[in-house]
Amino acid sequence: MTTEPEHGTKAARMALTATEERELLEAARRSDDDAFGRLAGPYRGELHAHCYRMLGSAADAEDALQETLLRAWRALPSFEGRSSVRSWLYKIATNVCLRAIERRPTRVLPVDYAPAADPHDNPAEPVADAVWLEPYPDERLGLGSGLASPEARYEQREGVELAFIAALQHLPARQRAVLILRDVLGFSARETATALETTPVSVDSALQRAHKTVDKRLPERSQQATLRSLNNGALRLVAQRYVTAWERNDVDAVVAMLAEDAKLTMPPVPTWYRGREQVAIYLGGGPLAGTRHWRLIPARANGQLAFGRYAWNDKTQTFMPRAIDVLTLHGAQIQEITAFVIPDAFRGFDLPAILDESGTNS
Numbered sequence: 001m002t003t004e005p006e007h008g009t010k011a012a013r014m015a016l017t018a019t020e021e022r023e024l025l026e027a028a029r030r031s032d033d034d035a036f037g038r039l040a041g042p043y044r045g046e047l048h049a050h051c052y053r054m055l056g057s058a059a060d061a062e063d064a065l066q067e068t069l070l071r072a073w074r075a076l077p078s079f080e081g082r083s084s085v086r087s088w089l090y091k092i093a094t095n096v097c098l099r100a101i102e103r104r105p106t107r108v109l110p111v112d113y114a115p116a117a118d119p120h121d122n123p124a125e126p127v128a129d130a131v132w133l134e135p136y137p138d139e140r141l142g143l144g145s146g147l148a149s150p151e152a153r154y155e156q157r158e159g160v161e162l163a164f165i166a167a168l169q170h171l172p173a174r175q176r177a178v179l180i181l182r183d184v185l186g187f188s189a190r191e192t193a194t195a196l197e198t199t200p201v202s203v204d205s206a207l208q209r210a211h212k213t214v215d216k217r218l219p220e221r222s223q224q225a226t227l228r229s230l231n232n233g234a235l236r237l238v239a240q241r242y243v244t245a246w247e248r249n250d251v252d253a254v255v256a257m258l259a260e261d262a263k264l265t266m267p268p269v270p271t272w273y274r275g276r277e278q279v280a281i282y283l284g285g286g287p288l289a290g291t292r293h294w295r296l297i298p299a300r301a302n303g304q305l306a307f308g309r310y311a312w313n314d315k316t317q318t319f320m321p322r323a324i325d326v327l328t329l330h331g332a333q334i335q336e337i338t339a340f341v342i343p344d345a346f347r348g349f350d351l352p353a354i355l356d357e358s359g360t361n362s
Contacts, residue, residue, distance in 0.1 A: 016038075016039070016042060021039065021085055024036075024038050024039040025039060025076075025079075025081070025085065028073075028076055029076050029077060033073070036072075036073055036076070039085060040069055040072065040085075040089065043085075043086055043089050044065065045140060045141060046141075047065055047068060047089060047090070047093050048061050048062065048065050048140055049061075049136070049140065049141050049156075049159070049160060050090065050093055050094070050097075050180065050185070051064040051065055051068070051093055051096075051097055052136050052140075052160065052165075053159060053160065053165060053168060053176075053180050053184065054094070054097035054098075054100075054101070054168075054173075054176060054177065054180065055097055055100060055101070055107070056106075056107035056133045056134065056165055056166075056168070056169050057107055057130070057133070057134045058134050058135070058136050058137070058140070058347070058348055059134065059344060059347070060100065060104075060130075063100075064093065064096050064097050064100055065093070067096050068089065068092050068093040068096050071092050071096065072088070072089055072092050075092070083191075083194065087187075087191055087194070087195070090181070090185070090187075090195060091194065091195040094177050094181070094195055094196065095195075095196075097173075097177070098173050098174065098177060101173040101176075102173070104130060105129070105130070105131050106131075106169050106170075107130070107131060107132055107133045107134075107169055108131060108132065108133065108166065108169060109132070109133050109162070109166050109265055109267060109338065110132075110265040110266070110267055110269070110270050110271070110272040111263065111265060111272055112166065112170075113127075113131070113270050114270045114271070114272070116263075116272060116273060116274040116278070117271045117272060117273060118278075119273050119278050119279070119281035119282035119285070120281065123266070123269050123271040123282075123286075124269060124270050124271045125269075126268040126269050126270075126341075127268050127269075127270050128268060132267035132268050132340075132342065133162070133165060133166060133169070133267070134340065134342065134344075134345065135301040135302060135306065135324045135326055135338075135340050135345055136160050136165075136301060136302050136348075137299075137300075137301060137348040137349045137350070138157075138299075138300035138301060138302075138303060139300075139348075139349070139350055140348055141156065141157070141160065141303075152183060152184055152185060152186035153182075153183035153184070154183050154184050154222075155224060156184070157224050157303030158222045158223075158224050158303065159180070159184040160302050160303050161222060161223045161224070161302050161303050161304060162302050162304065162326060162328065162338060163217070163218055163219055163222075163223075163328070164214075164218065164222075165302070166217070167213070167214045167217035167218055168180070168214065170213055170214075170217065171210050171213055171214065174196060174206060175206045175207075175209055175210040175213075176210070177195075177196060178192055178196070178203055178206040178207050178210060179207060179210040179211070179214065181195060181196075182203070182207050183207075189203045189204055223302075223303060223304050223328060223329065224303060226329050226330065226331065227304075227305075227329070229331070230329075230331075230332060234332055235305065237332075238257070238305065238327075238329070238332055238334075239298050239305060239307075241253065241257055242254070242257065242296070242307065242325075242327070242334075243296040243298070243307065245257070246288070246294045246296050246309065247293075247294050247295060247296060249288045249289070249290045249292075249293075249294070250288070251280060251283050251284045251288045254280075254283060254288065255276055255279065255280040255283070257333060257334050258276045258279060258280075258333065258334050259276070259330050259333040259334065259335050260275070260276050261274065261275060261276075261335075262274075262275070262276055262279055262333075262334055262335055262336060262337070263279075263335070263336040263337070264279045264282065264283075264336070264337045264339070265336070265337070265338050265339070266323070266338075266339045266340075266341050267338070267340055267341070267342060268341065268342055269341065279337075292311050292312065293311070293312035293319075294309060294310065294311060294312075294319075294322075295309075295310045295312075295319045295355050295359040296308065296309050296310070296325075297310070297351055297352065297355075299324070299349055299350075299351060301324060301326045301349070302326055304326050304327060304328060304329075305326075305327045305329065306324060306325060306326045306327065307324070307325045307327075308321065308324060308346060308349060308351040308352075309321075309322050309323045309324070309325050309339070310322055310354075310355050316354070317357065318354045318355060318356055318357070319354060319355035319356075319357075319359065320354055321345075321346045321351075321353070321354070322341065323339040323340055323341045323342075323345065324339070324340040324342075324345040324346065324349065325337055325338070325339050325340075326338045326339075326340070
């Protein structure tokens with residue numbers, strides 16, 4: 001069986017009719033791995049996003065997706081078709097993720113790892129352990145097929161926003177699964193109970209407890225609502241100002257874009273800063289001190305405004321990937337900059353591997 005990764009947007013265009021799905025299922029049961037690939041193909045993107053919500057890591061989500069497909073392939077003879085193929089795959093994926101959570105620490109952002117730091121002190125050393133949330137490329141979202149039912153509490157892009165993913169990580173694993181299945185995907189209590197091999201009453205109880213935890217950690221307004229409140233021109237202006245400020249090493253221009261209580265975090269560095277003045281001190285003495293040259297390429301991550309940030313390398317005479325900057329906006333102001341200075345952060349993004357001296361893809 002082949003399990004090559006496939007981005008959600010491509011898979012979404014492969015949506016099957018009920019008849020096609022039934023025929024492919026019958027062929028797959030006869031050990032036709034091509035039929036199985038076509039059967040599972042439309043769900044790859046949304047399953048990958050589901051695993052990311054559960055695990056907080058795009059790389060871990062890829063591993064979980066591959067294990068899900070392998071387990072589904074092996075379990076085909078026992079699949080009786082009492083549920084849809086989609087529900088069956090989600091059940092397998094959810095249980096793969098639950099087992100993965102048992103084996104590793106919870107992923108967090110620096111604000112949940114340590115208190116805010118004094119920008120006059122040197123940042124702490126990076127924490128190399130797999131404890132950090134990772135950014136999620138919007139192009140991996142499977143939004144074209146298998147969308148949530150109208151009963152879903154959160155829309156699909158809200159379901160990958162950084163604040164939501166961070167809040168999910170504070171839930172016990174099964175509560176996390178219940179909230180995602182019910183509120184993001186719109187599964188019924190009975191469908192969720194089937195996936196988790198429990199009862200609808202237990203599902204409802206777990207959902208209530210999950211809401212109490214998550215609701216305390218979520219902002220009043222989602223990033224999707226904020227982005228919708230800004231027209232395209234306003235968003236382009238925010239992006240242009242951010243790019244220009246960094247490429248000119250203009251601390252004042254970056255600071256002028258920040259909300260008064262803005263935050264700057266830089267996983268895997270546990271050090272983070274709170275407040276416009278504190279962020280300004282760090283930027284002025286660090287990345288925007290004028291000792292580095294930057295190039296930024298707009299991107300989209302976690303349903304939010306984002307940028308691939310590249311730093312000039314004298315040895316290679318190119319701009320090399322440095323960080324994925326994800327912006328959390330409050331109106332047209334920046335509420336938080338989450339700079340993922342993680343070696344594999346660029347993986348999955350449609351961004352150049354390097355940029356030449358002119359700042360273009362070399």
